[in-house]
Amino acid sequence: MSTYAAPWHFTLALPNTFRPGLSLAWLFVLGLLIAALVPHWLTSTDPLAAAARNAYLPPGSSHWLGTDENGRDVLARLIHGVRPSLLMGLVSTAIGLGAGILLGLAAGLGPRLVDGAIMRLIDVLLAFPDLLLALVIITFWGQGLWITLIAVGVASIPRFARMVRAQTLVVHDAPYVEAATTLGRHRAAVVLRHVLPNAIKPILILATIGIGHNIITGAALSFLGFGASPPAPEWGSMLAMGRNYLANAWWLVAWPSVAIILTVVSITAIGRDWLARSEGKSR
Template sequence: MTELTLGNPSLKPGSETLFVAHRAWQLRPGLTLAALFVLLLLVAALQPGWLISGDPLDANARQAFRAPDSVHWLGTDENGRDILVRLVHAVRPSLLLGLAATAIGLLIGTVFGLLAGLGPRWLDGAVMRLVDVLLAFPDLLLALVVITFFGQGLFNTIIAVGIASVPRYARLVRAQTLVVRNAGYVEAATTLGLRRRAVIARHVLPNAIKPVLILATIGIGGNIIAGAALSFLGFGAPPPVPEWGGMLAIGRNYLGNAWWLVAWPALAITLTVVSITAIGRELLRRNEGKRP
């Protein structure tokens, strides 16, 4: 039997994987760069010392407002602290906020979505009216309301951003649940006498939550922006803790004579959100491509 390669007769059997990877790099280099950047962010969040040495809180007034040079590659801030060191150490709270807030919003939203999609009509109407009321408020405004009750700080910011994202996930899970519960395999499982809880756990929930999980990947970037905005307004991690939004808030006061205080945190936020969104969109594209 003749072995076929992926449309290229010059390839030897067993080299298809390398060919696919090479073609993926040729066709989607931006996605590869995004994945590498996210991997770099994960390393910075887990072990920032592997990327750069130095204390992000180490101040030196004599080195204040030093422009980027061979010693301080991204310059120093108003207290003489190295911007690059602070940027790297600020990855952890930013990623933690994005991931944890998304998890909170997804968990609570899934519960509300399942209740609305599987419950009686009156429960569906009550849950969705509550969701509609919450959706009437912008996410940032809703997060500010939550922070008013809980107070500022990184933990409370995570809670606030997570609660603000609940309505979106609740609507998505409800919509997917309404589709899945009428599927043939769910009706077959019910006909065979499988308990309602088992049907929900084995068939409804996994199939309803899968596309929502992919969309939640894109939502991580939005939550990072929301967290940075709250920190910019003074509701995030208190200074001198390195955090991108807080660095922007301080840097705006010296924008006229020290542009680098604002440029590098803004670039870090932009690259992070764009990279995570690119990966999320690729996952969504692949999931839609697998649908019959």
């Protein structure tokens, strides 16, 4: 009896040629992971330790990135703020991707009535910007770090659902799916073994780029006061506090802004490189 298998494989590899920009992005993301998992490796300073006599110290030898209005070390707060920012990007993306996969598969494989109902709901959600939709969810559920994570994740569901549905419709008509169905494989087995892996292959790479987008959305919500509660170090809340002292302490806004920009640019560069490699292999 002839055998068949879905022509799907996904490998994660570093670039074969040295590319300075991409290499710097990998190094920066590696530093972020170290800061998120073991921040005490990078600084021994307590990010919550306040000293009024050290308030508004500019960057110098004693405090490399200066101090804030309470005399707290900005570098220590930036390092300890990596964890909630990465948590925002990763967890919210996982929530959006997981729910989007379920809705996209249901729409792509279900009856026309189910497909129509799901896609009309997705169209309504897509009419709202992510930030506005997250704010609506927070208004009903309350505020806090985990509520913000869920809100940002729910706001990203429509994008993933549409992409998964489109890929599912393409994969569903592929020869290897028809062969599996003809040989009498159970529908659930066909979906799990052949349709799902091939439908989400490009979505997983695009989700990497979406992590940076969700970090920005989470920082914006924290800037508005819907993220981690003060005095917890978080980049968006640091920006919100620093804007009040911009005239005499520019570093309170500059360093969190640089951290957010470099994080988003690095993650996006890595995601786009994976996407380009995936498209190159598929041709």
